[in-house]
Amino acid sequence: MTTIPQPPDILSPEFEADPYSAYRVLREHYPLFHDPGTGSYLISRYEDVQRAFREPVFTSDNYDWQLEPVHGGRTLPQMSGREHAVRRALVAPAFRGRELREKFLPVIERNARELIDGFRDAEETDIVARFATRFPINVIVDMLGLDRADHDRFHAWYEAVVAFLANLAQDPAVTATGLRTSEELAAYLFPVIQERRAAPGDDLLSTLCTTEIDGTRMNDRDITAFVSLLLSAGGETTDKALAGIFRNLLAHPDQLAAVRADRSLVPAAFAETLRYSPPVQMIMRQPAEDVALSGGTVPAGSTVTCLIGAANRDERRYDHPENFDIFRKENAAASAFSAAADHVAFGLGRHFCVGALLAKAEVEVGVNQLLDAFPDMSLPDGAAPAEAGVFTRGPTRLSVRLTPTGRLGRGQEGGRKYEQE
Template sequence: MVRTEVLERSLPSLVAWLERSRRQGQVHHDDRQRCWQVLGHPEVSAVLADHTTFSSDLGDLMPRQPDLDLLTRGNFVRMDPPRHHRLRGLASRAFTPRTVTGLAPRIATVTAELLDAADERDRDRLDLIDALAYPLPVIVIAELLGLPAADRPMFRRWADALFNQPDSGPDTSLPRLAEQAVRQAAPAVREMNSYLLDRIQAARSHPADDLTSRLTTTEADGQRLTDEEIVGFVALLLIAGHITTTATLGNTVLCLDEHPDAAAQVRADRTLLPAAIEETLRLRTPFPRLARRTTTDAALGPALIPAGELVVAWLTAANRDERMFPEPERFDLHRQPNPHLTFGHGIHFCLGAPLARLEANIALGILLDRYPDITVATDPPVRHRDPWTMVGPASLPLEVHPR
């Protein structure tokens, strides 16, 4: 059993709250949070699939702030068609499956280098987040974008400002939470915007063989991305892209530690590692919820949601819906099918999902090959992020024994 730091807002407490909420219906209005909670798998799938009724543009419901307004110009996660299709289509041309697959050798090299450095510091202990789970995806995505990997302490500070939000539990209304989040994140967003605009303008003037330079020249139907639009896209890849992989690496190690029989199966048959990653993504969903806004009166299950309402689609709850996942709390390496919604659904399905899966599979395979025995340490304890905002360890001390 993993001993972790006792937190008021732990993943088990969030799951317990979601299951209590489910008794009110898979779709119901939450007076305290001032939103509609959507908990069931088919209901969440319906919300994410219907971008016409359930808009991703929350501009009317969010407080306005100039720095965040600039950041959202190219953030197609927060857009609806046709603008979403144009921006995602242009971005996809520069972020192809071939590009992702071609990163595999570099991912393996960086993983080995980071673990070599960790072994030099201490052959018996390492913090997985500091040693591998954070730097690996940041180095890979920074190199892909043409950003200096040496700036990763600054990138981490930005991510913490965006995802470590106070008072994010069930007693806080979402409009109030949004106001708090904007105030907290604004200085980091301002710094990030300035940094990325400088890099984008330099790439436009002196293009190199990197994704940022390609984004400045990619064209479809005679249209190109503006510098301001590229800021939002690059920020999305840099921050959301790396933090998802960081969480997945840490969460998978936690799941294998909590389920030694499954860990033994994965060590004996490495072809089971992708299944272990998918089951981890289901049970420890990095981003627990997504927000939408109704554009018209919407029938969802037995509920009728008025137009202009905030709708929260809970991925964490959908991924534990027993109608879709028998014995949903069981970590099952052989769960087939495993239609979790961790990377979303519909037109907003995560563009970086293939890279996150590739990084996790390669890095965890190397980790298991290098260390025949991996145990989560009890002193110091694991530190977790607030699961209302992000599910994943902030630190994960391990006892390891290299071959």
């Protein structure tokens, strides 16, 4: 007889060490499971997670208690209907099209170059500490037109907000730090907001202060909440995605060589990393009425934990889902950064991540500049480092052996060069 394994405990050290084997157990035997540790219903199959992101019956009312306390106000993920449409229209133009390309791409390129300059001559460095975790936060601070001397301060706030959101075990110290951070960030931003309202500039914060649609403007609390959301959502995805891309490519040298030779494959490497090792592993929803899913019915008003990391490796959806493959046909890079994506790492439907194209721009610039600066990269001991985290996940350290371009002979530099000066 075949023994059915016990359901995994997603708050256990064993789960954090290897969530993907636990996801297989959930998909196969417990596609709908009421988890006692979190008090929520876990869903793990691609079809069910896709429905939870797309169907209006699955609301984001859970964010009233999950997000609002740490962000200090209502944010886009909480909103629906006209409120959501208008607020999204207020902020979305800054994260796409000409606004992103002409105004903020130079900011992204400059920040990548400055961080790489800090270890350009190194023989070995930690990509996470020296680049990935700093890069997106520095970009956000500069996009907002804030003091560049406060990069470190914003990075500390970012870490506190992300820790609050990832606090599934409800550690009171983590909660207290997150709430204190919300107050500190608001106190920092309120006087700056008043200055930008009186004398707006060409920065993102000025845009948030002055843009109006259908008679609606963002008030001070709306703006501070959006900045807090931008730090956590925008920072965490790019931070862990950059570390994840290099971890995955370094563990697959043939695919790293292919990307190095053909930089048009960088978006495919990002798309496959979002599927294979998504930075955000789970997102919650709250159904407005009873909903039938694989394995049973979810009661109205309950919390549903959508396991992105499980859905993105569902064997019902992908061929050989446990393999990292940048040439995968079922995860097209052309649609991977839109609401038509084949993966669910950015959500789907009306709440698809508004900053997906910003993340794509940051990752493409970061990957290309790192490959340009270091035409030979390898793992010092040949083994990819372990990932960590449950709510969000990625390597906490990624030591890489480097060969800077400066040590190579003329004509040996690899990759695409950016017109940065």
